[in-house]
Amino acid sequence: ISLAGGLPxxxxxxxxxxAECVAAVLKREGGAALQYRPMYEPLRAWxxxxxxxxxxxxxxxxxxxxxxxxxxxxxxxxxxxxxxQPAVTEAFTFTGVGxxxxxxxxxxxxxxxxxxxxxxxxxxxxxxxxxxxxxxIIPSYQNPLGVTIxxxxxxxxxxxxxxxxxxxxxxxxxxxxxxxxxTPPPIKAYDEAGWVFYLGSFSKMLAPGLxxxxxxxxxxxxxxxxxxxxxxxxxxxxxxxxxxxxxLDRGLLPxxxxxxxxxxxxxxxAMLGALEEHFTGLATWTRPTGGLFVWMxxxxxxxxxxxxxxxxxxxxxxxFVPGGAFSVTGGHQHTIRLNFxxxxxxxxxxxxxxxxxxxxx
Amino acid sequence: ISLAGGLPxxxxxxxxxxAECVAAVLKREGGAALQYRPMYEPLRAWxxxxxxxxxxxxxxxxxxxxxxxxxxxxxxxxxxxxxxQPAVTEAFTFTGVGxxxxxxxxxxxxxxxxxxxxxxxxxxxxxxxxxxxxxxIIPSYQNPLGVTIxxxxxxxxxxxxxxxxxxxxxxxxxxxxxxxxxTPPPIKAYDEAGWVFYLGSFSKMLAPGLxxxxxxxxxxxxxxxxxxxxxxxxxxxxxxxxxxxxxLDRGLLPxxxxxxxxxxxxxxxAMLGALEEHFTGLATWTRPTGGLFVWMxxxxxxxxxxxxxxxxxxxxxxxFVPGGAFSVTGGHQHTIRLNFxxxxxxxxxxxxxxxxxxxxx
Numbered sequence: 001i002s003l004a005g006g007l008p009x010x011x012x013x014x015x016x017x018x019a020e021c022v023a024a025v026l027k028r029e030g031g032a033a034l035q036y037r038p039m040y041e042p043l044r045a046w047x048x049x050x051x052x053x054x055x056x057x058x059x060x061x062x063x064x065x066x067x068x069x070x071x072x073x074x075x076x077x078x079x080x081x082x083x084x085q086p087a088v089t090e091a092f093t094f095t096g097v098g099x100x101x102x103x104x105x106x107x108x109x110x111x112x113x114x115x116x117x118x119x120x121x122x123x124x125x126x127x128x129x130x131x132x133x134x135x136x137i138i139p140s141y142q143n144p145l146g147v148t149i150x151x152x153x154x155x156x157x158x159x160x161x162x163x164x165x166x167x168x169x170x171x172x173x174x175x176x177x178x179x180x181x182x183t184p185p186p187i188k189a190y191d192e193a194g195w196v197f198y199l200g201s202f203s204k205m206l207a208p209g210l211x212x213x214x215x216x217x218x219x220x221x222x223x224x225x226x227x228x229x230x231x232x233x234x235x236x237x238x239x240x241x242x243x244x245x246x247x248l249d250r251g252l253l254p255x256x257x258x259x260x261x262x263x264x265x266x267x268x269x270a271m272l273g274a275l276e277e278h279f280t281g282l283a284t285w286t287r288p289t290g291g292l293f294v295w296m297x298x299x300x301x302x303x304x305x306x307x308x309x310x311x312x313x314x315x316x317x318x319x320f321v322p323g324g325a326f327s328v329t330g331g332h333q334h335t336i337r338l339n340f341x342x343x344x345x346x347x348x349x350x351x352x353x354x355x356x357x358x359x360x361x
Numbered sequence: 362i363s364l365a366g367g368l369p370x371x372x373x374x375x376x377x378x379x380a381e382c383v384a385a386v387l388k389r390e391g392g393a394a395l396q397y398r399p400m401y402e403p404l405r406a407w408x409x410x411x412x413x414x415x416x417x418x419x420x421x422x423x424x425x426x427x428x429x430x431x432x433x434x435x436x437x438x439x440x441x442x443x444x445x446q447p448a449v450t451e452a453f454t455f456t457g458v459g460x461x462x463x464x465x466x467x468x469x470x471x472x473x474x475x476x477x478x479x480x481x482x483x484x485x486x487x488x489x490x491x492x493x494x495x496x497x498i499i500p501s502y503q504n505p506l507g508v509t510i511x512x513x514x515x516x517x518x519x520x521x522x523x524x525x526x527x528x529x530x531x532x533x534x535x536x537x538x539x540x541x542x543x544t545p546p547p548i549k550a551y552d553e554a555g556w557v558f559y560l561g562s563f564s565k566m567l568a569p570g571l572x573x574x575x576x577x578x579x580x581x582x583x584x585x586x587x588x589x590x591x592x593x594x595x596x597x598x599x600x601x602x603x604x605x606x607x608x609l610d611r612g613l614l615p616x617x618x619x620x621x622x623x624x625x626x627x628x629x630x631a632m633l634g635a636l637e638e639h640f641t642g643l644a645t646w647t648r649p650t651g652g653l654f655v656w657m658x659x660x661x662x663x664x665x666x667x668x669x670x671x672x673x674x675x676x677x678x679x680x681f682v683p684g685g686a687f688s689v690t691g692g693h694q695h696t697i698r699l700n701f702x703x704x705x706x707x708x709x710x711x712x713x714x715x716x717x718x719x720x721x722x
Binding site: 018026 | 376379393395
């Protein structure tokens with residue numbers, strides 16, 4: 001039983017519909033869809049509309065197509081960070097953020113995070129005062145915490161980035177994975193001064209194996225972004241851009257998201273119920289309203305999730321990720337990231353029961 | 362009339378066959394083909410077989426899947442080059458090579474190139490003596506020159522890399538585009554000491570818009586390569602890897618290459634014939650036996666191809682790339698790169714006739 005991944009359930013990915021979209025594109029455009037091509041304008045326009053519907057005032061010219069958010073992070077870290085310079089991230093963050101900050105030689109300042117409202121605003125301000133070259137925040141259904149920053153805080157975060165002149169990278173792959181449709185507007189929606197760089201992705205909302213995402217950035221930077229991107233890998237697949245646009249243009253995204261989020265909501269509820277049953281009084285955990293992850297912190301700080309993992313796999317055949325793996329300062333060995341999207345509710349319940357035997361056996 | 366591109370003719374790309382391959386993969390594997398996945402082992406095994414058939418002794422474990430050769434170049438330049446260090450390239454080279462050498466802050470040493478046998482061996486040895494961090498050579502149907510390095514020279518190049526302990530990047534996207542099937546073995550085939558990093562690509566042999574290529578590197582480096590690659594953009598599309606393998610496994614590559622190369626050979630012959638007709642005594646040019654490009658050098662060094670380009674587009678509606686754009690030292694404004702793969706023979710003949718009016722009118 002794997003509660004370790006960060007994957008959607010493969011059985012919920014729209015394979016048949018996507019196959020029809022690829023076929024339609026290749027039939028209509030022929031070899032031209034397999035050629036070197038500039039960014040696909042209808043896709044940029046679709047993304048601009050989508051972002052405007054979420055409250056972000058942007059034009060298609062500001063939409064820059066990527067191979068997913070890791071590429072966006074990598075491009076921006078090359079644009080902003082030189083080795084030895086400070087960068088800001090959440091105290092617990094996706095390992096790929098570490099690869100473009102620590103991995104780029106930055107001195108990383110980790111900002112403490114509240115389990116209900118996300119990044120601590122006064123700690124963030126303190127960190128931004130140190131003139132970091134870049135800050136990365138995952139605002140919705142955060143990886144690894146599952147926490148969502150409320151709208152009022154987002155507005156303040158945008159204002160802080162502007163006040164301290166720090167490029168703020170909003171890494172937002174999970175926002176479409178809302179159980180109740182109540183994801184707050186992006187931080188970018190409150191960005192009047194242009195310090196927020198928004199990263200969106202089709203990986204979680206459509207399919208990871210397509211490798212497609214976007215950045216919303218000031219148009220003034222677009223030639224620098226294109227040059228930098230070309231040096232990475234020239235461009236994003238013309239066929240993928242067209243096929244995904246076909247999927248979107250056929251209106252297939254809303255029903256896909258409805259199916260996916262209904263399943264994820266059920267699985268998340270199963271996990272929260274099982275935690276309630278087995279860990280009440282022994283741990284605290286986050287209560288996500290979307291996304292893929294629940295975060296658990298054991299009340300007993302001597303519990304070592306790293307040590308428990310080997311036993312869990314061998315003795316109980318259940319896997320998870322020790323939360324310390326996401327900590328920018330190390331430690332926190334008594335925390336755990338649990339994924340609820342990849343397996344069915346009964347399996348989740350069984351997995352959590354086994355987890356208790358391992359952690360508190 | 363564009364003789365400027367570096368593209369195959371879109372009408373020659375196998376759109377229908379590829380559509381069938383995508384459909385077959387999605388039908389067989391369903392959503393699993395749209396998931397995050399490690400490198401696709403059957404594709405690595407196919408590439409290893411293909412490389413072995415070309416004389417390179419390698420295992421699937423040495424094959425590292427990329428999004429095309431620009432990504433391979435970018436990964437290797439990050440592995441080997443720090444700003445300010447020397448790097449070696451051919452004196453005329455693909456602009457993407459500049460992006461990962463000059464663009465990485467390297468001090469570039471350009472090695473002179475012979476129009477019949479490619480990179481000059483004694484100049485290369487002189488350059489390698491300066492302990493560059495990396496050297497990049499395009500061995501077959503070179504971009505921009507169209508020149509192919511003979512087998513005996515390749516063997517010596519591999520030996521020089523080993524003698525001077527310089528990582529040699531063999532950027533080889535064009536080798537399958539042979540008119541006569543006589544492309545020499547890769548430099549990597551002569552690499553006994555493990556200093557050659559081979560980059561191969563499906564962009565020119567199958568379709569650019571798929572963004573798929575590979576690297577053959579020592580297995581000892583594979584964990585470093587994977588970490589570095591993950592920091593770029595996690596991984597290559599699972600669907601693309603499977604669909605291209607399906608195309609290969611169905612035996613569709615040889616007939617596609619036969620069609621493509623027959624058309625390209627006819628177009629190249631048309632271009633060489635037209636150059637003979639219009640430029641004899643006025644210029645010298647290379648005589649490619651494959652690939653996409655012919656290189657022309659005017660006898661009169663005062664001809665300025667950069668200045669001529671604007672006139673050519675406005676007055677004669679013909680485009681080309683001034684050769685100086687590929688020179689690592691600038692200058693060479695009396696040279697021109699001509700592409701013969703994108704348009705039909707009659708159009709090529711007309712284009713060359715117009716070119717003469719512009720350059721010598």
